[in-house]
Amino acid sequence: MRRNRAAAFPIGDHVLRKLGIFVHLDATHLAELDRLLSETMSVDSLHDIVTEGESCKHLFLLTRGWAVRYKLLSDGRRQILGFIIPGDFFGLRATLFDVADDTVQSLTDCTVCRIPGEDFVAVLRDHPRLGMAIVWSIVREYSVLAEHLVSLGRRSALERTAHLLMELLNRLQLVRLAGERDFELPLTQEILADALGLSIVHVNRTLRRLRQQGLIRLDPQSRWIIIDRPDDLAEIADFSPLYLDQGTPPADSLLKAIRSQH
Amino acid sequence: MRRNRAAAFPIGDHVLRKLGIFVHLDATHLAELDRLLSETMSVDSLHDIVTEGESCKHLFLLTRGWAVRYKLLSDGRRQILGFIIPGDFFGLRATLFDVADDTVQSLTDCTVCRIPGEDFVAVLRDHPRLGMAIVWSIVREYSVLAEHLVSLGRRSALERTAHLLMELLNRLQLVRLAGERDFELPLTQEILADALGLSIVHVNRTLRRLRQQGLIRLDPQSRWIIIDRPDDLAEIADFSPLYLDQGTPPADSLLKAIRSQH
DNA sequence: CGCTGACTTGAATCTCTTCAAGACGTGTGG
DNA sequence: CCACACGTCTTGAAGAGATTCAAGTCAGCG
Numbered sequence: 001m002r003r004n005r006a007a008a009f010p011i012g013d014h015v016l017r018k019l020g021i022f023v024h025l026d027a028t029h030l031a032e033l034d035r036l037l038s039e040t041m042s043v044d045s046l047h048d049i050v051t052e053g054e055s056c057k058h059l060f061l062l063t064r065g066w067a068v069r070y071k072l073l074s075d076g077r078r079q080i081l082g083f084i085i086p087g088d089f090f091g092l093r094a095t096l097f098d099v100a101d102d103t104v105q106s107l108t109d110c111t112v113c114r115i116p117g118e119d120f121v122a123v124l125r126d127h128p129r130l131g132m133a134i135v136w137s138i139v140r141e142y143s144v145l146a147e148h149l150v151s152l153g154r155r156s157a158l159e160r161t162a163h164l165l166m167e168l169l170n171r172l173q174l175v176r177l178a179g180e181r182d183f184e185l186p187l188t189q190e191i192l193a194d195a196l197g198l199s200i201v202h203v204n205r206t207l208r209r210l211r212q213q214g215l216i217r218l219d220p221q222s223r224w225i226i227i228d229r230p231d232d233l234a235e236i237a238d239f240s241p242l243y244l245d246q247g248t249p250p251a252d253s254l255l256k257a258i259r260s261q262h
Numbered sequence: 263m264r265r266n267r268a269a270a271f272p273i274g275d276h277v278l279r280k281l282g283i284f285v286h287l288d289a290t291h292l293a294e295l296d297r298l299l300s301e302t303m304s305v306d307s308l309h310d311i312v313t314e315g316e317s318c319k320h321l322f323l324l325t326r327g328w329a330v331r332y333k334l335l336s337d338g339r340r341q342i343l344g345f346i347i348p349g350d351f352f353g354l355r356a357t358l359f360d361v362a363d364d365t366v367q368s369l370t371d372c373t374v375c376r377i378p379g380e381d382f383v384a385v386l387r388d389h390p391r392l393g394m395a396i397v398w399s400i401v402r403e404y405s406v407l408a409e410h411l412v413s414l415g416r417r418s419a420l421e422r423t424a425h426l427l428m429e430l431l432n433r434l435q436l437v438r439l440a441g442e443r444d445f446e447l448p449l450t451q452e453i454l455a456d457a458l459g460l461s462i463v464h465v466n467r468t469l470r471r472l473r474q475q476g477l478i479r480l481d482p483q484s485r486w487i488i489i490d491r492p493d494d495l496a497e498i499a500d501f502s503p504l505y506l507d508q509g510t511p512p513a514d515s516l517l518k519a520i521r522s523q524h
Numbered sequence: 525c526g527c528t529g530a531c532t533t534g535a536a537t538c539t540c541t542t543c544a545a546g547a548c549g550t551g552t553g554g
Numbered sequence: 555c556c557a558c559a560c561g562t563c564t565t566g567a568a569g570a571g572a573t574t575c576a577a578g579t580c581a582g583c584g
Contacts (some may be wrong), residue, residue, distance in 0.1 A: 053504075071412050073500045079415040081408050093401055093431050101405050101505050137354055145407055146343050152414035153341040153459030157572075188530065196407050197415030201574050205530060220531065221581075238335045242315075243363050420542075450562065461541050466564060482563065483549080 003217035019133040037113040050104040050117030056094035065110030087175040163237035182226040276437030280349045281395040299375040312366040318356035327372030342457035350439040425499035444488040
């Protein structure tokens with residue numbers, strides 16, 4: 001891990017765009033965010049950033065690259081809980097409890113901002129709107145996890161795979177890392193298998209079915225995916241983007257109550 | 263739903279016991295908790311308390327009975343996300359976003375306390391220790407969900423079933439609703455199937471295997487379960503109670519930072 | 525040029541589901 | 555009080571879906 005003090009504003013438009021959906025952020029908030037995110041780090045691929053069972057006193061924001069959150073069984077089986085993409089925070093629960101209950105690993109070269117836990121609490125106190133925007137971003141993760149659980153419990157391999165691809169398309173579009181129907185997908189079939197609760201072989205066959213039905217095109221070399229018929233893919237997956245909450249503002253009454261703390 | 267103002271303190275020892283693990287609660291906190299939980303409701307079984315897609319401005323605390331949190335696919339398949347037992351809060355995300363993303367349904371006759379969202383925010387402001395105890399209780403739910411996801415993705419039917427039974431044993435023991443190795447389990451095999459991502463028939467066969475191996479005894483009439491060999495059951499399930507965080511205090515530094523808001 | 529990691533495919537096997545039918549206990553109306 | 559319906563549990567048999575094992579392809583890289 002290489003660390004460096006950032007001279008320029010360390011994050012791209014995408015994070016601002018994402019937080020801005022939740023509440024309007026003014027110049028004061030931007031300045032505060034700038035200060036909060038001043039410590040950036042580069043992380044090589046396949047590095048553990050947070051390790052299950054270890055202490056962690058920082059909240060992180062991923063600004064470049066992909067990471068996964070996963071848990072291991074004692075015999076080595078792995079289940080990926082979710083993918084972390086630019087604009088996503090991680091490490092809050094670990095910070096609250098002083099111990100992580102899952103491992104976060106980089107899949108590609110990444111850039112992350114590290115926010116000391118105390119600083120985050122201070123932001124919640126001094127800039128409640130900004131703090132709430134960050135909390136919103138984190139709480140949404142729960143919904144993604146719940147939908148993932150539904151996939152593993154009640155969707156077939158085909159439906160499940162289709163659902164994951166639609167989820168990623170939607171989440172990546174929010175931070176402008178996906179076009180109308182294509183994006184970079186830096187995942188091996190092994191990683192997909194660990195996320196989907198399937199064997200590698202079956203992921204391979206499932207992707208082939210999606211390909212043969214003309215729903216998607218994949219280039220394993222460039223790691224690029226084109227979703228030719230997103231509507232059909234969504235129908236197979238029983239996918240509805242509502243759970244991603246990508247446009248929902250918080251309850252007015254709550255915002256007011258929070259603001260009055262100030 | 264029948265509503266009534268509670269004359270006496272509405273909650274049993276179990277909730278206090280659970281919150282008290284997190285931080286020491288003094289007389290002021292207890293009085294405040296008493297005020298906060300003054301509105302209790304009785305709910306018949308099989309009632310929706312929170313409905314997916316509908317607005318909800320209240321945080322709830324279950325004090326008696328069992329409930330489930332679930333999601334439906336459009337063709338009627340159901341996945342249960344988790345079980346709610348006495349001492350568990352629910353409805354926070356719905357309150358934050360003003361819309362629920364899953365349904366909470368009572369499985370038995372229940373008693374719940376309803377906390378207006380604004381009151382909860384006020385508690386966070388005026389009694390941060392108590393507020394944090396409640397937040398801790400809610401955040402823990404994320405870990406339970408994650409472990410459930412691991413079960414569905416990477417554990418066999420036998421392992422998964424064993425894991426759920428061990429989880430319930432541990433959680434119920436915390437609120438004194440389970441003995442050393444037995445508790446009331448008011449769940450049909452259909453409900454277990456929807457939680458475990460299995461068919462009813464296979465749940466039946468799986469429970470039979472656990473019974474035949476002398477690991478558990480079940481009485482379908484009285485809805486009582488005896489776990490004869492919890493250690494062996496835990497080994498089959500690769501169960502470690504750590505993720506339930508039933509004894510972990512919060513990070514000191516954070517508590518201090520939170521207290522300084524006051 | 526041969527190694528490595530990732531992708532691909534076939535065949536055998538196993539897990540879990542589906543369909544179908546029967547048993548048991550409980551509650552209900554004739 | 556009995557007959558009947560209903561919900562739940564139970565079991566067998568057939569079949570679909572996913573895994574495992576094994577082998578082979580392909581691109582990138584030292």
